[in-house]
Amino acid sequence: MLVKLGVNSGFGAKSCIYMLASSAVLRRQQLVIRCLGVGGYSNHNINTNQKPMQGVGFSSGASLEADVENVLRAITPTLDPNRHKGQAGNIAVIGGCREYTGAPYFAAISALKIGADLSHVFCTRDAASVIKSYSPELIVHPILEESYSVRDEDKSFILEKVLGEVDKWMERFDCLVIGPGLGRDPFLLDCVSKIIKHARQSNVPIVIDGDGLFLITNCLDLVSGYHLAVLTPNVNEYKRLVQKVLSCEVNDEDAREQLLSLAKRIGGVTILRKGKADLISDGEIVESVSIYGSPRRCGGQGDILSGSVAVFLSWARQIVTDENLSISSRNPTMLGCIAGSTLMRKAASLAFENKKRSTLTTDIIECLGRSLQDICPVP
Amino acid sequence: MLVKLGVNSGFGAKSCIYMLASSAVLRRQQLVIRCLGVGGYSNHNINTNQKPMQGVGFSSGASLEADVENVLRAITPTLDPNRHKGQAGNIAVIGGCREYTGAPYFAAISALKIGADLSHVFCTRDAASVIKSYSPELIVHPILEESYSVRDEDKSFILEKVLGEVDKWMERFDCLVIGPGLGRDPFLLDCVSKIIKHARQSNVPIVIDGDGLFLITNCLDLVSGYHLAVLTPNVNEYKRLVQKVLSCEVNDEDAREQLLSLAKRIGGVTILRKGKADLISDGEIVESVSIYGSPRRCGGQGDILSGSVAVFLSWARQIVTDENLSISSRNPTMLGCIAGSTLMRKAASLAFENKKRSTLTTDIIECLGRSLQDICPVP
Numbered sequence: 001m002l003v004k005l006g007v008n009s010g011f012g013a014k015s016c017i018y019m020l021a022s023s024a025v026l027r028r029q030q031l032v033i034r035c036l037g038v039g040g041y042s043n044h045n046i047n048t049n050q051k052p053m054q055g056v057g058f059s060s061g062a063s064l065e066a067d068v069e070n071v072l073r074a075i076t077p078t079l080d081p082n083r084h085k086g087q088a089g090n091i092a093v094i095g096g097c098r099e100y101t102g103a104p105y106f107a108a109i110s111a112l113k114i115g116a117d118l119s120h121v122f123c124t125r126d127a128a129s130v131i132k133s134y135s136p137e138l139i140v141h142p143i144l145e146e147s148y149s150v151r152d153e154d155k156s157f158i159l160e161k162v163l164g165e166v167d168k169w170m171e172r173f174d175c176l177v178i179g180p181g182l183g184r185d186p187f188l189l190d191c192v193s194k195i196i197k198h199a200r201q202s203n204v205p206i207v208i209d210g211d212g213l214f215l216i217t218n219c220l221d222l223v224s225g226y227h228l229a230v231l232t233p234n235v236n237e238y239k240r241l242v243q244k245v246l247s248c249e250v251n252d253e254d255a256r257e258q259l260l261s262l263a264k265r266i267g268g269v270t271i272l273r274k275g276k277a278d279l280i281s282d283g284e285i286v287e288s289v290s291i292y293g294s295p296r297r298c299g300g301q302g303d304i305l306s307g308s309v310a311v312f313l314s315w316a317r318q319i320v321t322d323e324n325l326s327i328s329s330r331n332p333t334m335l336g337c338i339a340g341s342t343l344m345r346k347a348a349s350l351a352f353e354n355k356k357r358s359t360l361t362t363d364i365i366e367c368l369g370r371s372l373q374d375i376c377p378v379p
Numbered sequence: 380m381l382v383k384l385g386v387n388s389g390f391g392a393k394s395c396i397y398m399l400a401s402s403a404v405l406r407r408q409q410l411v412i413r414c415l416g417v418g419g420y421s422n423h424n425i426n427t428n429q430k431p432m433q434g435v436g437f438s439s440g441a442s443l444e445a446d447v448e449n450v451l452r453a454i455t456p457t458l459d460p461n462r463h464k465g466q467a468g469n470i471a472v473i474g475g476c477r478e479y480t481g482a483p484y485f486a487a488i489s490a491l492k493i494g495a496d497l498s499h500v501f502c503t504r505d506a507a508s509v510i511k512s513y514s515p516e517l518i519v520h521p522i523l524e525e526s527y528s529v530r531d532e533d534k535s536f537i538l539e540k541v542l543g544e545v546d547k548w549m550e551r552f553d554c555l556v557i558g559p560g561l562g563r564d565p566f567l568l569d570c571v572s573k574i575i576k577h578a579r580q581s582n583v584p585i586v587i588d589g590d591g592l593f594l595i596t597n598c599l600d601l602v603s604g605y606h607l608a609v610l611t612p613n614v615n616e617y618k619r620l621v622q623k624v625l626s627c628e629v630n631d632e633d634a635r636e637q638l639l640s641l642a643k644r645i646g647g648v649t650i651l652r653k654g655k656a657d658l659i660s661d662g663e664i665v666e667s668v669s670i671y672g673s674p675r676r677c678g679g680q681g682d683i684l685s686g687s688v689a690v691f692l693s694w695a696r697q698i699v700t701d702e703n704l705s706i707s708s709r710n711p712t713m714l715g716c717i718a719g720s721t722l723m724r725k726a727a728s729l730a731f732e733n734k735k736r737s738t739l740t741t742d743i744i745e746c747l748g749r750s751l752q753d754i755c756p757v758p
Contacts, residue, residue, distance in 0.1 A: 137481055139478065
């Protein structure tokens with residue numbers, strides 16, 4: 001059962017934001033359709049909402065697992081031979097520096113394995129050739145710079161150059177994942193702050209994880225009030241957020257209430273608090289996903305999650321106006337988090353079944369396809 | 380059934396071109412044979428046409444799928460232990476820059492997986508080490524340069540150097556694939572324009588895709604009237620070509636007529652318009668390939684196609700004078716496109732059968748061999 005802690009289950013204040021967001025998506029989609037010179041947009045058309053929403057209505061006795069799987073099924077688009085490259089999702093990961101190259105790769109390749117058409121990584125030059133070598137499927141842009149490679153007098157010029165490179169692509173992205181393997185170099189984080197501002201101006205959703213959370217915890221204004229932002233903190237990152245925003249310690253007794261307050265205080269961003277059960281709130285409701293995953297805690301699983309949430313969130317935005325979606329939230333960021341968490345757990349469980357203690361993040365990524373097919377089968 | 384929109388099914392004007400082209404191939408082959416010190420050239424000898432062309436004649440009731448598969452079978456050479464390295468195809472991909480490394484790899488490795496003996500990539504220095512790392516099977520030349528790494532006063536010197544490096548190899552190539560992951564750097568595109576001119580002077584066929592299409596759409600003279608050029612535009616690239624050449628919008632009602640006009644207006648180049656069904660025209664006839672592929676639209680599939688067309692086109696040139704080839708075109712570029720499109724679709728279908736939503740371009744490449752064996756079995 002999806003747990004709902006209702007403060008306000010209506011969508012008054014937010015609905016305008018969603019409408020705005022939807023209009024932005026719609027404008028981009030219409031632009032794409034005009035460019036393509038075709039009239040149709042599959043049966044996933046956000047105007048006509050023709051997609052059959054089978055199995056979305058929950059019987060009160062349905063299991064929690066069935067509920068979250070229904071969300072995943074409801075937002076996953078029908079595969080349609082009439083669609084064109086990019087229409088099933090174009091995701092960008094901002095991360096990857098001299099030290100970290102695995103994390104952005106995990107996030108970006110997970111997006112593709114779930115069904116996105118295109119997956120980009122924006123990283124430093126040092127990281128780029130390594131990330132490219134992991135997989136020819138990714139488009140890797142070696143454009144970020146760290147302080148050690150930039151003279152003080154060149155900083156403002158280089159910052160503009162970095163922004164220019166990202167802005168060239170911004171309108172084409174359905175979601176940015178900010179943080180996997182980002183590191184904490186001050187100049188690099190300055191650039192990323194600006195990228196977040198530009199994404200926000202363009203109404204592009206952002207999923208923030210890892211060092212991206214370090215950045216925004218120190219500068220909450222970057223995301224505050226942005227309803228298309230998702231934060232995915234682990235235990236420590238959540239602790240710092242709670243201390244910074246609510247000026248108190250994490251309270252596990254009233255975990256749901258505290259998460260709700262936190263999301264509300266950051267102006268209605270969506271927070272996915274990772275744990276034994278994942279708790280998700282947008283400041284209006286709280287949902288939880290607790291289907292069994294795996295007891296392995298190898299590094300990199302959070303990156304799979306951030307990439308997954310990005311794809312599902314993009315898909316959910318395409319059907320957010322669907323009146324038949326009888327789950328407790330129509331907020332695409334909530335739906336994206338529920339589906340991403342569900343798939344990640346299912347894949348981790350499958351991988352662990354096979355590899356036990358030896359399970360690594362790449363094993364889990366290899367199980368994303370089968371997990372998706374189990375939950376949402378393509379004939 | 381292969382659809383034929385006959386304006387003129389004869390080969391009057393073109394036949395001299397083919398004879399010239401065939402002579403060039405013949406000269407190169409004879410050179411190879413002389414170098415190797417052997418007298419024979421398998422039963423695929425273009426002089427004697429000894430290869431048995433089983434199953435090429437179409438009964439009027441034959442299915443479309445059988446027809447296009449017959450084309451593929453007809454042009455695929457018999458494997459003969461007497462043949463030597465290079466005789467089954469030596470392909471070069473011109474592409475790969477700071478941003479893109481996957482696309483040229485996909486095109487080049489696909490050529491090998493289909494049966495070419497040698498596959499080269501000419502790319503920038505940044506891209507080369509990454510592309511080399513994807514596979515030890517490829518020969519990768521780090522010779523292209525982008526503007527950011529070249530001073531204005533050095534440009535003409537470097538351009539000559541680049542051309543010299545490609546020219547050293549030109550006579551040995553059976554086909555160039557120009558465009559996968561090329562990028563749009565102006566200096567790099569200047570170099571590629573010159574490479575196209577040299578390929579044309581040497582009668583080497585060219586398949587143009589991706590950013591190569593951006594280049595030639597802005598400078599049609601590069602390919603206009605060159606009967607050994609194949610363009611493989613996707614929806615957007617086709618739209619720009621139609622606007623530029625025919626000064627109108629894409630007309631899906633009269634798609635075949637429009638494609639025919641377009642190919643004719645560019646002086647008889649062959650155009651493979653990618654879509655739900657692939658439409659192919661050389662300005663004289665229009666063929667279509669619509670056997671079912673896959674509904675996944677992940678990036679990179681166009682690169683497989685360009686590499687495939689390059690190999691089949693090379694093979695088709697070796698048998699173009701075969702009188703037994705009773706299909707509606709004997710133009711090797713048409714035959715290459717039909718076979719390439721057929722194989723790509725078959726491989727995509729096999730990969731999707733197994734990987735469903737999780738299908739990536741590398742999965743499709745892994746199915747090229749089995750697809751070819753299904754259609755054209757080697758005992």
